[in-house]
Amino acid sequence: MGLVMTQNDWNRGRIALAVYAALLFAFLYLPVLVLVVYSCNGQGVGGFPPHNFTLRWYSLLFQDDAIWRSVGNSIVVALASVLIGLALGIPAALALDRASFPGKRAFRRLVLLPLVLPGIITGLSLLMLFREADVKLSLATVILGHGTALISVATTEVYASLQRLERVQEEASLDLGANYWQTFWRITFPHMRLSIIAAALLIFTLSIDEIAVSFFLIGRENTLPLEIWGRLRRGITPEINAISTIIFVFSLLTILAWYRLRIRGKGETEPFQAAEPLP
Amino acid sequence: MFSRAYKTWVTLPPLVWVAAFLVLPYALMFAYSFWSVSAAGSLRHTWNFANYGQLLGREVYRQTLLRSAWIAARVMLFAVLLSYPLAYLLSFHTRKGKDLLYQLVIIPLWVSYLVRAYAWKTILGTDGVLNTSLQYLHITTHPLHFLLYSPFAVVLTLTHIYTPFAFLPVYAAMEHIPRNLIEASHDLGASALQTFWRVIVPLSMPGVVAGATFAFVLSFGDFLAPLLLGGPSGVMISNIVVSLFGAAYNWPLGAAISFCMLALVIALLWLSERLEKRWAWS
Amino acid sequence: MQSDGQALLADGSADPLLCLRQITKNFGRHTVLRNISLSVASGEFLTILGESGSGKTTLLRILAGFEQPSSGEVWMAGERLDPLPPYQRKVNTVFQNYALFPHLTVEENVAYGPRVAGVSFDEVRTRVADALTKVRMLSFKSYRPANISGGQQQRVALARALVNQPRLLLLDEPLSALDANLRRQMQVELKALQREVGITFILVTHDQEEAMTMSDRIALLRSGELEQVAAPDEIYCRPATSYTAQFIGHSNLLPATVRQGMARTGSLAWPANVPDGSALFSLRPECIRAAIATPGAVRFRALVLDYAFHGASELVRIETAESLTLTVRCPQRGLLRGHVELEFSPEDVVLVRESAA
Numbered sequence: 024m025g026l027v028m029t030q031n032d033w034n035r036g037r038i039a040l041a042v043y044a045a046l047l048f049a050f051l052y053l054p055v056l057v058l059v060v061y062s063c064n065g066q067g068v069g070g071f072p073p074h075n076f077t078l079r080w081y082s083l084l085f086q087d088d089a090i091w092r093s094v095g096n097s098i099v100v101a102l103a104s105v106l107i108g109l110a111l112g113i114p115a116a117l118a119l120d121r122a123s124f125p126g127k128r129a130f131r132r133l134v135l136l137p138l139v140l141p142g143i144i145t146g147l148s149l150l151m152l153f154r155e156a157d158v159k160l161s162l163a164t165v166i167l168g169h170g171t172a173l174i175s176v177a178t179t180e181v182y183a184s185l186q187r188l189e190r191v192q193e194e195a196s197l198d199l200g201a202n203y204w205q206t207f208w209r210i211t212f213p214h215m216r217l218s219i220i221a222a223a224l225l226i227f228t229l230s231i232d233e234i235a236v237s238f239f240l241i242g243r244e245n246t247l248p249l250e251i252w253g254r255l256r257r258g259i260t261p262e263i264n265a266i267s268t269i270i271f272v273f274s275l276l277t278i279l280a281w282y283r284l285r286i287r288g289k290g291e292t293e294p295f296q297a298a299e300p301l302p
Numbered sequence: 303m304f305s306r307a308y309k310t311w312v313t314l315p316p317l318v319w320v321a322a323f324l325v326l327p328y329a330l331m332f333a334y335s336f337w338s339v340s341a342a343g344s345l346r347h348t349w350n351f352a353n354y355g356q357l358l359g360r361e362v363y364r365q366t367l368l369r370s371a372w373i374a375a376r377v378m379l380f381a382v383l384l385s386y387p388l389a390y391l392l393s394f395h396t397r398k399g400k401d402l403l404y405q406l407v408i409i410p411l412w413v414s415y416l417v418r419a420y421a422w423k424t425i426l427g428t429d430g431v432l433n434t435s436l437q438y439l440h441i442t443t444h445p446l447h448f449l450l451y452s453p454f455a456v457v458l459t460l461t462h463i464y465t466p467f468a469f470l471p472v473y474a475a476m477e478h479i480p481r482n483l484i485e486a487s488h489d490l491g492a493s494a495l496q497t498f499w500r501v502i503v504p505l506s507m508p509g510v511v512a513g514a515t516f517a518f519v520l521s522f523g524d525f526l527a528p529l530l531l532g533g534p535s536g537v538m539i540s541n542i543v544v545s546l547f548g549a550a551y552n553w554p555l556g557a558a559i560s561f562c563m564l565a566l567v568i569a570l571l572w573l574s575e576r577l578e579k580r581w582a583w584s
Numbered sequence: 585m586q587s588d589g590q591a592l593l594a595d596g597s598a599d600p601l602l603c604l605r606q607i608t609k610n611f612g613r614h615t616v617l618r619n620i621s622l623s624v625a626s627g628e629f630l631t632i633l634g635e636s637g638s639g640k641t642t643l644l645r646i647l648a649g650f651e652q653p654s655s656g657e658v659w660m661a662g663e664r665l666d667p668l669p670p671y672q673r674k675v676n677t678v679f680q681n682y683a684l685f686p687h688l689t690v691e692e693n694v695a696y697g698p699r700v701a702g703v704s705f706d707e708v709r710t711r712v713a714d715a716l717t718k719v720r721m722l723s724f725k726s727y728r729p730a731n732i733s734g735g736q737q738q739r740v741a742l743a744r745a746l747v748n749q750p751r752l753l754l755l756d757e758p759l760s761a762l763d764a765n766l767r768r769q770m771q772v773e774l775k776a777l778q779r780e781v782g783i784t785f786i787l788v789t790h791d792q793e794e795a796m797t798m799s800d801r802i803a804l805l806r807s808g809e810l811e812q813v814a815a816p817d818e819i820y821c822r823p824a825t826s827y828t829a830q831f832i833g834h835s836n837l838l839p840a841t842v843r844q845g846m847a848r849t850g851s852l853a854w855p856a857n858v859p860d861g862s863a864l865f866s867l868r869p870e871c872i873r874a875a876i877a878t879p880g881a882v883r884f885r886a887l888v889l890d891y892a893f894h895g896a897s898e899l900v901r902i903e904t905a906e907s908l909t910l911t912v913r914c915p916q917r918g919l920l921r922g923h924v925e926l927e928f929s930p931e932d933v934v935l936v937r938e939s940a941a
Contacts, residue, residue, distance in 0.1 A: 054421030115316035122309035141523020148327030197670035199697035274412035
């Protein structure tokens with residue numbers, strides 16, 4: 024005889040699960056909360072309870088040229104990575120969906136590999152390439168690294184949406200006299216549009232945040248995470264809390280923007296497919 | 303149905319790019335691992351196994367490798383154990399607010415890795431939020447020193463970072479379980495608990511495998527959290543690689559270790575793919 | 585090699601629009617079409633009929649240009665068709681489940697073809713309006729496909745194809761997604777529309793009733809080979825093979841031995857103008873009737889095994905004295921019960937070729 028739960032047990036089980044979920048969320052959000060609270064703490068980082076609410080750290084931050092320079096660099100890197108990621112990720116998704124060529128399986132695995140590979144391996148292997156090719160490290164090398172590592176994001180997102188595009192849609196278009204180019208822009212592209220936007224947003228955020236690959240490929244100009252990293256080594260300051268809070272707010276805004284888009288496109292694509300492996 | 307030209311144009315550019323910026327660098331890494339550095343610090347392109355010999359022979363590498371694996375294993379275990387019940391609750395016992403809760407799990411993923419690791423540092427430090435809170439509440443009188451600069455801090459931080467990663471595939475796998483199977487199970491007389499163990503757990507295994515692989519692989523290769531929070535007792539294998547590429551200036555030895563890591567990761571991915579396929583039941 | 589397509593067109597009399605010459609299609613080692621040769625006249629309504637897996641959809645896709653034949657040629661109006669990509673063929677398709685573009689309105693769907701062809705804006709408008717009027721969907725022009733019914737989607741799909749003024753219209757099981765009543769109504773409409781526009785239609789279906797009601801000719805496809813190509817009444821009354829006889833309507837197959845102009849199976853015997861030896865004959869259930877002493881008819885006694893009600897008639901299974909089981913369609917319910925005396929006319933017995941297993 025197996026276990027049989029009574030209605031009472033069952034409700035208790037549900038309550039236990041809910042309590043558990045609340046604790047887990049507390050764990051997930053504690054650091055974020057601490058970050059935000061202490062970005063306005065007059066006494067600096069740490070020290071409980073926080074007191075002396077202040078915006079001093081923010082005003083210090085706004086006068087900090089090095090930080091803003093690195094923010095600018097990060098945005099340039101992220102935008103360029105989005106371009107590379109889409110320019111290669113979309114064709115790669117099309118190729119995986121509709122072409123057959125020798126080594127296709129290996130190709131698929133290779134494209135996806137950087138997403139699940141510790142950044143240090145991607146970073147170091149490219150570092151060796153650049154050194155052998157005598158390429159000086161700069162933001163350009165960081166862009167190459169990010170772009171290459173994040174092609175997989177565009178590929179997974181777009182591939183998933185292509186899987187939902189019935190082949191007959193494109194056949195109907197060809198049948199009606201549209202050539203491949205017209206068919207791509209009139210049928211395939213509108214279908215992929217939302218997944219492309221999702222991929223662009225994801226690549227942008229992942230690149231803005233990326234540190235492990237940048238760590239090895241950076242030249243003189245710092246990206247924001249590396250700038251923060253450099254300061255962390257010198258010691259903790261609430262300025263970092265302030266910039267982190269700003270990044271967090273921007274991330275939230277990005278998610279919201281994405282949701283507005285998604286509601287308009289009604290379930291055309293699921294976000295964060297990148298986290299699921301390709302079928 | 304697509305013309306040969308169409309297929310060529312979509313295949314060739316990514317293929318060339320992947321060859322140039324993924325295959326070639328990995329191959330180069332492999333080549334480097336057989337080279338060596340002269341006393342003057344210049345690279346010698348002579349082929350030998352000395353680096354791999356060192357890797358196997360020296361205690362410090364073996365120990366660090368084991369420690370990294372042990373830290374990664376704990377992170378994997380905690381990430382899966384933490385996210386599984388939540389995924390179950392969300393997928394099977396939440397109707398209202400399901401989307402919102404899902405988003406709440408995802409949002410921390412959008413918060414910078416570095417920022418989160420840093421936040422833990424401010425929480426766990428000697429004068430950190432946790433210690434000062436404990437003293438404020440008169441639970442402790444002196445700061446607890448084992449919190450920061452220990453493997454514990456690394457495991458805690460990495461668990462925090464990779465739990466949402468583990469959650470995603472587990473949740474996706476649960477969402478893919480056809481609901482009529484649950485009804486069929488109840489119809490055949492199984493209780494909720496029995497249904498959980500006999501239907502939901504086996505059918506969500508592919509997600510668990512994927513999530514566990516993510517958590518293990520990514521934390522195994524991490525070098526930032528240990529640098530920030532690990533202290534001397536929390537050094538991981540990637541930290542050694544970083545120092546070999548930096549101050550120690552022994553790229554070939556670093557490449558050998560990296561290549562072993564790459565091989566290990568690929569082996570793990572292969573294994574997890576096999577397991578996922580086997581447990582996909584279709 | 586001299587092409588039939590050109591020869592026939594130059595000749596003018598036969599005027600076939602479409603010529604398929606020995607089309608074979610392999611997918612890997614699997615052969616789905618074998619040596620298909622067929623010509624279709626201009627303005628004809630041809631139905632390709634077959635079970636699922638018979639290769640009928642593949643044949644259609646070869647005509648549309650989505651598949652390349654492994655060997656053989658397709659000619660249309662004196663032009664080699666098979667090397668052309670789909671978008672360069674004056675052929676349009678009504679797809680199974682219609683394949684309307686979900687992100688475009690009804691009007692934009694219909695305008696798709698003319699627009700990509702670079703037709704001027706004003707002309708696109710009038711042509712789209714004409715096409716939508718023809719299928720009585722003009723008032724739905726700003727709807728999206730998801731918001732109209734299956735029958736309406738069907739009409740839009742037709743308009744979308746016809747607006748391009750194709751030489752040939754392909755219809756891939758266009759009615760299979762509709763319920764029975766609507767399907768019958770659409771069969772009539774489709775046939776009327778085809779007469780009106782005068783375009784050659786090739787319809788693919790597995791529904792023999794649909795094929796019978798709509799087509800000028802039926803091409804029956806079986807396991808990738810053409811079993812018979814003929815007008816509906818001919819294919820019904822004079823099936824060439826045992827498969828045709830059984831696939832289209834019901835049929836009794838009579839394995840008989842022929843000697844000196846007489847075919848014989850058990851005690852049944854009828855005159856047959858066939859060489860001596862064993863032969864297979866088909867006899868439709870409605871050709872067997874209660875004996876009324878028609879001159880020249882073959883009479884026999886039988887026992888009714890069971891019967892099933894079929895609306896206007898009754899299908900009765902009987903067994904002859906030699907344990908030969910036959911099906912009889914009886915227009916009157918309850919007429920045939922117990923031991924009965926039946927007859928059929930020898931001219932209703934059709935010699936058929938035994939189809940390969």
